[in-house]
Amino acid sequence: MDHKKLKEIMKARGFTLEMLSHASKIPLSTLAKIESGITKNPGCQAIEAISNALRCSMDELFGRETRVPYQLEEYFYRYKMLPKHRQEYIKFLINVEYDRMIYLKNKDKTVLTCYEFLNWRGELAEYSGKKLYMVETDNNIFTMQTTFCVFLNTDKFTPFFFPESILCFQYIDDYIPKHGEIWMFLKDGYLIVRRVYKYKERRILKALNDEEEDIDITNDYHYKRIGRYIGTLNQREIKLQKP
Known part of the structure; x- marks a missing residue:
């Protein structure tokens, strides 16, 4: 030495x-x-x-x-x-961007990363319990904005989202959620999908099924934004496959 x-x-x-x-x-x-x-x-x-x-x-x-x-x-x-669930979140971002780079096929078709979360506690999904699929679909303005998808296997969001829907999310870390937008958040290893509401100086998360209490996140930095919901894929136009 x-x-x-x-x-x-x-x-x-x-x-x-x-x-x-x-x-x-x-x-x-x-x-x-x-x-x-x-x-x-x-x-x-x-x-x-x-x-x-x-x-x-x-x-x-x-x-x-x-x-x-x-x-x-x-x-x-x-x-x-970092805590274990934060490490998992960083792996998630790296995997999403890597998959988008590897599976991008041509100008007409694209392949998106799609997650299915297996362990639900009410409206909360355990991040560590998940399956990974690849969704092949048309390459257009909508899919170009999609960072990852979620295959919904729960009825907790009915009638807003129905089981077996494929929800599309856009990861934009420097974007401040607007009133009425639906976002996915991460807290302590669990994912939650809720609508953002602003009331005066407060920022509140409202449940989509109206059965859960509101969450005030005005000054709570424990809720990490994962992605903004931007739409649902038409399943007749996609091909769901394992990677």
Whole structure:
């Protein structure tokens, strides 16, 4: 290991030997020998502990070019710090965009990612329990706006949405929901589909079946917007298939 590079990274991170010893769980005397260059090959476990504590790659500690750009390592570190359901949400976004890229066929036809959620608790769907399908349909202005679809296997939204409907959603994170729009939200690993209402300074989610109580989300940042409902696919014009 390059002890000069270790000093450089420690200085850039604002680490002292004492701080690094505490973060890496490596004895201070052992670290002192590594930093001074007396111990040239400290072993894989020690190197890994140091790199984790400094949030850098092991390649950097050897003065080599990093195989993974540091920005990606920083994002991966942040990803690991998120709650499990937030990690699932990020995977969901990556998978949706990847599938759209891979399955886009030609100018006339397109294939959309479609989810079927299996575990319902009233109007709440457990995000982790789901099946994945691909929907082949016409490529038009409507489908071009669709980010993902949901195959509805519950009657909880009748008569607004009927079972076996294929609902289309558009993911737009920087868009503020307007009064009367239907959105899908994520909270604590569960999905909820409701209509957004604005009353003076308040923002309220109203159930589509009128059987559930309103939810006030004016100052609640725990409800993450997943997508805006933009329409329902005509099933006579689509082909539902497993990927």
